[in-house]
Amino acid sequence: xxxxxxxxxxxxxxxxxALNSPHTITVGAELAGVHVLFGGRxxxxxxxxxxxxxxxxxxxxxxxxxETAERYAQMTAAHFGAFDIKFQTYxxxxxxxASDSDLIPEDSLDLFDSTAFNKPNFPFAPFCANSPxxxxxxxxxxxxxxxxxxxxxxxxxxxxxxxxxxxxxxxSVTTGTAAHRTHDLALINGLLELIQIDAAVGHWYxxxxxxxxxxxxxxxxxQGIVERHNNGRLSAPSTTFMYISNPDLPGFPIACVLRGPKxxxxxxxxxxxxxxxxxxxxxxxxxxALGVWDLAxxxxxxxxxxxxxxxxxxxxxxxxxxDSNVAYYAEGHGSNVFADRFSPRSVLGAxxxxxxxxxxxxxxxxxxxxxxxxxxxRLYRLDLTTRDVEELxxxxxxxxxxxxLSLPLPSAQPTRHSRFIAYGGxxxxxxxxxx
Numbered sequence: 536x537x538x539x540x541x542x543x544x545x546x547x548x549x550x551x552x553a554l555n556s557p558h559t560i561t562v563g564a565e566l567a568g569v570h571v572l573f574g575g576r577x578x579x580x581x582x583x584x585x586x587x588x589x590x591x592x593x594x595x596x597x598x599x600x601x602e603t604a605e606r607y608a609q610m611t612a613a614h615f616g617a618f619d620i621k622f623q624t625y626x627x628x629x630x631x632x633a634s635d636s637d638l639i640p641e642d643s644l645d646l647f648d649s650t651a652f653n654k655p656n657f658p659f660a661p662f663c664a665n666s667p668x669x670x671x672x673x674x675x676x677x678x679x680x681x682x683x684x685x686x687x688x689x690x691x692x693x694x695x696x697x698x699x700x701x702x703x704x705x706x707s708v709t710t711g712t713a714a715h716r717t718h719d720l721a722l723i724n725g726l727l728e729l730i731q732i733d734a735a736v737g738h739w740y741x742x743x744x745x746x747x748x749x750x751x752x753x754x755x756x757x758q759g760i761v762e763r764h765n766n767g768r769l770s771a772p773s774t775t776f777m778y779i780s781n782p783d784l785p786g787f788p789i790a791c792v793l794r795g796p797k798x799x800x801x802x803x804x805x806x807x808x809x810x811x812x813x814x815x816x817x818x819x820x821x822x823x824a825l826g827v828w829d830l831a832x833x834x835x836x837x838x839x840x841x842x843x844x845x846x847x848x849x850x851x852x853x854x855x856x857x858d859s860n861v862a863y864y865a866e867g868h869g870s871n872v873f874a875d876r877f878s879p880r881s882v883l884g885a886x887x888x889x890x891x892x893x894x895x896x897x898x899x900x901x902x903x904x905x906x907x908x909x910x911x912x913r914l915y916r917l918d919l920t921t922r923d924v925e926e927l928x929x930x931x932x933x934x935x936x937x938x939x940l941s942l943p944l945p946s947a948q949p950t951r952h953s954r955f956i957a958y959g960g961x962x963x964x965x966x967x968x969x970x
Contacts, residue, residue: 536600536603536604536927537564537600542567543566543567543600543603543604543607543927544564544565544566544567544585544599544600544603545565545566545567545568546564546565547562547563547564547565547596547599548562548563548564548565549561549562550562550563550829550833558764558765559588559589559590559764559822559825560588560589560590560591560592560594560595561586561587561588561595561825561826561829562586562587562595562596562599563581563585563586563599564583564585564586564599564600564602564603565580565581565583565585566583566585566603566606566607566610567607569607569610569611569692572611572614573614573694575694581833581858583606584709584857584970585599585602585603585606586599586602586826586830587599587602587822587826588822588823588825588826588829589822590760590764601714601715601929602714604714604924604927604929604931605709605712605713605714605919605929605931606691606709607921607924608714608919608920608921608924608929608931609690609691609692609709609712609919609931609933610691610692611921612690612919612920612921612931613671613686613690613693615921615922617918617919617920617921618671618672618917618918619671619672620669620670620671620686621669621670621671621672621683622667622668622669622670622696622699622701623667623668623670624664624665624666624667624668625638625641625644625662625663625664625665625666625668626664626665628670628683632683633672633681635680635681636672636680636681636682636683637679637680637681637682637683638682638683639682639683639684639685639937640937641662641664642953643937643953644662644685644704644705645661645662645951646662646705646949646950646951646952647659647661647947647949647950647951648950648951649661651947651950654853654946655853656853656855657853657855657947658703658706658855658944658947659702659703659704659705659706659947660702660703660704661704662704663702663704666700666701666702666704667696667699667700667701668685668686668687668701668704669685669686669687669693669695669696669701670683670684670685670686671683671684671685671686671689671690671917672684673689673915673916673917673935674915674916674917675913675914675915676904676907676914676915676916676934677904677907677908677912677913677914678908679913681915682913682915684915684935684937685704685705687703687704687705687706687707688705688707688935689707689917689933689935690707691707691708691709691712693707706943706944706947707941708857708941708942708943709942710728710729710732710941710942711725711726711728711729711732711933711934711935711936711941712725712728712919712931712932712933712934713725713728713931713932714924714929714930714931715929715930716928716929716930717896717930718918718920718930718932719896719897719900720896720930721930721931721932722900722916722932722934723896723899723900723903725916725932725933725934726900726903726904726934727786727809727810727811727903728809729934729935729936729939730781730784730785730786730788730809730903730939731786731788731807731808731809732807732939732940732941732942733781733784733788733939733940733941733954734779734780734781734784734788734809735779735788735790735807735942735967735969736940736941736942736943736948736967737781737782737940737954737955737957737958738779738876738958739876739963739967739968739969740948740950740955740958740961740962740963740967741955741958741959741960741961741962741963742958742959742962742963743779743958743959744879744880745777745778745779745780745790745876745877745879745880746777746778746780746879746880746881746882746883747775747776747777747778747879747881747882747883748776748777748778748789748817748882748883748884748885748888749882749883749884749885750776750885751884751885751886752886753813753814753884753885753886754813754814754817754885756814757814757817757818757821760818761774761821770796770799772793772794772795772796772804772828773793773794774791774792774793774821774824775791775792775794775877776789776790776791776792776817776820776821777789777790777791777792777877777879778883778888782957782958783906783910783957784906784907784910784912784939785811785892785902785903785906786809786810786811786816786903787809787810787811787812787813787816787817787888787889788807788808788809788816789807789808789809789813789816789817789819789820790805790806790807790820790877791805791806791807791808791817791820791821791823791824792804792805792824792877793805793806793824793825793827793828800832800835800865800866801828801831801832801835801865801866802864802865802866802867802870803864803865803870803873803968804824804827804828804830804831804861804864804865804968805824805827805864805877805968805969806820806821806822806823806824806825806826806827807819807820807823807969808820808821808822808823811891811892811893811899811902812891812892812893813885813888813889813891814885827861827970830858830861830970831861831862831864831865832865834858834859834861834862834865835862835865835866837858837862851869851872851946851964851965851966852868852869852946852966853946853966854944854945854946854966855944855945855946855947856944856945857942857944857945857969857970858970859945860945860966860967860968860969860970861968861969861970863966863968864968869965869966872963872965873968876963907936911938912936912938912939913936913937913938914934914935914936915934915935915936916932916933916934916935917932917933917934917935918930918931918932918933919931919932919933920932938953938954939954940952940954940955942967942969943967945966945967945968946966948961948964948967
């Protein structure tokens with residue numbers, strides 16, 4: 536899988552942590568030149584956001600290779616014929632969609648407030664029912680009919696057909712996509728990521744509360760790991776775990792917030808995790824936070840090379856990529872709003888939170904899918920497993936729901952998304968801090 540000539544990864548990069556970084560391993564990887572398949576330009580290093588943090592070399596390499604397979608499948612599945620993309624306007628789709636399928640409702644495609652399009656460099660155009668779009672049909676997981684959905688909303692790396700009049704009206708990120716050894720395990724991870732990102736995005740852009748988790752006997756193992764790898768150093772960042780409850784979906788969505796000692800950089804970084812067991816979710820969030828901490832260090836260096844920015848706590852900066860936002864908060868910008876959003880409503884002992892759900896892969900899928908069905912949410916899946924990825928032993932699944940929030944570009948918050956009603960409405964204009 537790793538070779539500069541023929542591997543899915545051209546190379547794997549090991550990040551040399553700063554002196555105040557925890558004693559863990561962070562790696563990044565550079566995806567093969569899939570742009571060649573589409574006649575596009577090569578992307579800059581790091582643009583695919585492939586990598587992992589962990590405690591052991593085997594752990595980070597395995598997770599990085601799996602994430603590579605996921606990104607590769609996302610970028611190439613349509614090209615290699617895993618499914619068809621239909622190219623029509625919304626009006627034309629209304630007359631041509633198969634009799635046994637549905638078409639996504641028009642109100643699910645009008646996600647941005649009209650004032651958003653006046654933002655400088657806003658990357659999207661308003662949805663227009665008479666403008667052509669690429670469409671992909673996804674299978675329902677809750678017993679409904681298949682649904683035709685704009686490929687822009689579900690396929691990462693989808694290239695708009697500008698020569699045919701298609702405009703970028705949405706963004707798709709990796710939310711809900713997972714690679715694993717079996718389709719069932721990939722589906723579980725994808726479903727958990729939907730729940731995780733829905734909670735994180737709903738929380739950030741609204742006034743939805745979060746609660747700090749006090750470590751206790753239930754999280755004794757995790758506490759020992761964190762303390763051991765911080766190694767008692769005064770320069771190590773402090774670690775705080777926040778529980779962000781999902782309004783109506785199960786699991787434990789966790790944000791791990793790292794804060795550096797006063798006067799050091801990065802100032803903050805935040806990682807996300809979600810699982811059906813609390814300690815597992817917290818461990819996932821901690822590992823991601825460590826990776827984001829190192830990513831923030833790199834992004835800060837790149838940011839300072841491009842142009843130094845002045846502090847402005849009153850006016851949010853417009854950010855339309857998933858790197859600059861990490862550097863923005865790591866440098867101390869927007870510190871007031873960051874502190875406000877992660878100011879806990881209460882401190883809860885870990886043992887006071889809900890019980891873990893334990894079961895087989897089938898049990899976990901049924902439990903998660905039933906939660907979407909019981910809360911009257913639509914839920915769809917798409918098998919992205921390409922033949923070459925399958926031969927490597929991976930299954931790649933994409934799950935998506937028009938009734939949950941996906942990770943948007945930081946300053947392109949979909950304020951008209953109906954899901955914000957469950958979070959009390961979108962009210963925060965600052966870019967989110969997640970990569």
